[in-house]
Amino acid sequence: MAKYVTDEVLKQIGKAGEARTLDVERGAIRRFAEAIGDPNPIFNNEGEARNTRFGGMIAPPTFYRSLSAAIPDVKIEMPAFRGLDGGSDWEYFEPVRPGDRVTVQTKIADIRESEGRLGTMVIITTETSYTNQFGRLCALQRSRAIRY
Amino acid sequence: MGKKQFYFEDVEVGSEIPTLEKDPTTQQLVKYAGASGDFYQIHYDKDFALKNNLPGVILHGALKNAFLGQLMTDFAGDAGWLRKLSVQYRGMDQPGSKVWGKGRVVKKYVEGDQHLVDCEIWLENAKGEKTTPGSATVILPSRRA
Numbered sequence: 001m002a003k004y005v006t007d008e009v010l011k012q013i014g015k016a017g018e019a020r021t022l023d024v025e026r027g028a029i030r031r032f033a034e035a036i037g038d039p040n041p042i043f044n045n046e047g048e049a050r051n052t053r054f055g056g057m058i059a060p061p062t063f064y065r066s067l068s069a070a071i072p073d074v075k076i077e078m079p080a081f082r083g084l085d086g087g088s089d090w091e092y093f094e095p096v097r098p099g100d101r102v103t104v105q106t107k108i109a110d111i112r113e114s115e116g117r118l119g120t121m122v123i124i125t126t127e128t129s130y131t132n133q134f135g136r137l138c139a140l141q142r143s144r145a146i147r148y
Numbered sequence: 149m150g151k152k153q154f155y156f157e158d159v160e161v162g163s164e165i166p167t168l169e170k171d172p173t174t175q176q177l178v179k180y181a182g183a184s185g186d187f188y189q190i191h192y193d194k195d196f197a198l199k200n201n202l203p204g205v206i207l208h209g210a211l212k213n214a215f216l217g218q219l220m221t222d223f224a225g226d227a228g229w230l231r232k233l234s235v236q237y238r239g240m241d242q243p244g245s246k247v248w249g250k251g252r253v254v255k256k257y258v259e260g261d262q263h264l265v266d267c268e269i270w271l272e273n274a275k276g277e278k279t280t281p282g283s284a285t286v287i288l289p290s291r292r293a
Contacts, residue, residue, distance in 0.1 A: 028183075035183035036214040037176060042226060052226040061217035061230055065210050066184045085209045087236035087282070092229070 003120050004078050005113045016107035017070035024067075026098035029059045032066060058095035064130050064139055069104040074111065074124050078147060086123060086144030094138045101133040109142060118148040153225040156263035156290040159253050165267060168219045168249035172207055177243055180211045202240070209237040212247070212271055212280045219249035219269060224286040231264070232285040239279030247271045251284070263290045 026046070033043035041048035042058055049057045096102060110125035123144050130139045177191045186208055189196035197205045213235045220230045241247055251269035258264070265288055271280035 031179075032183040035176065035179035036211065036218065037170065037172075038214070038218045038221075040218070040221060042221075054226070060214065061221060061233060062210060062214040065186070065213075068185065085237055087209070087234070088213060089232070089234040091232050 002113055004076050004122050005111055009074075009076050009111055012072070012074050013108050013111055015072040015074075016105060017072045019103050019105040020067075020069040021101055021103045022067050024059065024096055024098060024100045024102055026057065028066065029057060029063060029098055032063045033060055036060065036062070054095060056097060058097055061090065061092060061139075063096070064090075064104075064128075064141060067102055067104050067130065069106050069128065071106050071126060072108050074108060076111075076122055076147065078122065081122075081147040084146040084148065086146045088144070089142040091140045092138070093140075094132070094136055096130070096132065096138050102138065103131045105129055116148075118146075121146050121148040151222060151225060153227050154223065154288055156256065156265065156288040157292070159256060159265055159288070161253055161255065163253040165219065165223045165251035165253070165269070168215065168222065169246060170215050170249065171246045172211070172241070172243045174205060174243045177205060177207065177211070180208055180214075184208070184210060186210060204242055207241045207243065207247075209235075209280075212237070212241065215247065215249050215271060216269055216280065216282055216284070219251060220267070220284045220286060223251075223267075224288065227289040229287040230284065231287055233282065234284070235280055235282035237280060239273070239277055241271070241273060241279050245274060247273055247279070254283075262287050264288075 043060045046057050106126050106128040109127040113122045126143050128141045131137050181187050191208050224230050251267045254268050255266040265286050267284045269282050269284050270278040
């Protein structure tokens with residue numbers, strides 16, 4: 001029997017947050033690459049990146065973390081709980097480039113509970129899509145937030 | 149660039165991915181907080197971290213995700229493409245302690261005109277503990293294509 005994840009709670013699956021459209025700046029990509037310590041010229045140097053098959057700079061795979069949209073609120077009756085970041089699954093379809101306008105939207109993809117070393121845990125999976133100005137899906141991120 | 153380009157034919161199941169060494173500092177955590185917009189204080193405020201029963205400031209999970217992203221975009225090279233990347237956070241890492249990104253090929257296969265390589269990947273600390281295990285799929289160029 002589910003302790004916290006009731007049928008009522010499950011109705012929140014599919015709930016979507018408001019979409020946000022963001023401009024991708026060259027400087028932001030470069031600063032992100034510098035922050036993570038990745039010297040790859042395709043993320044740092046337009047001149048060198050032009051000589052690659054990408055034809056110019058692109059964003060590193062987790063740059064999308066800096067483009068966030070509202071995360072839908074998930075209501076679960078639980079005594080005071082703590083939160084943990086359970087990790088992410090990414091899929092990449094197309095590069096994001098400086099000057100792109102990316103629309104970001106997060107929805108609740110799954111809510112489940114399981115027994116683990118922390119006792120009863122509720123795992124909320126969100127799915128965030130990143131779509132460019134041509135309507136093409138560039139990346140998908142599925143993230144797991146754990147409440148225990 | 150300047151790095152070796154791997155081709156599909158160069159790797160076999162069991163092949164190791166070139167190791168990526170990272171030496172995170174508190175300064176890097178502050179830079180990452182600014183660049184990503186994640187300002188949770190456990191990543192830069194030692195007093196706050198200690199009050200939250202942590203041993204001190206700890207690395208952002210997403211920064212470790214970024215290290216594994218670098219491991220895989222280096223492996224894929226300019227002619228390849230990182231198609232999938234998964235990470236789980238199992239253990240904490242602190243600035244001032246080196247971590248190593250490692251991995252090995254677990255499967256290679258062709259789908260349509262794509263030459264795909266699945267890898268088991270992880271971040272490992274100086275004790276050899278895998279604090280951040282994961283998996284990845286890259287598309288590599290083929291010498292036959």
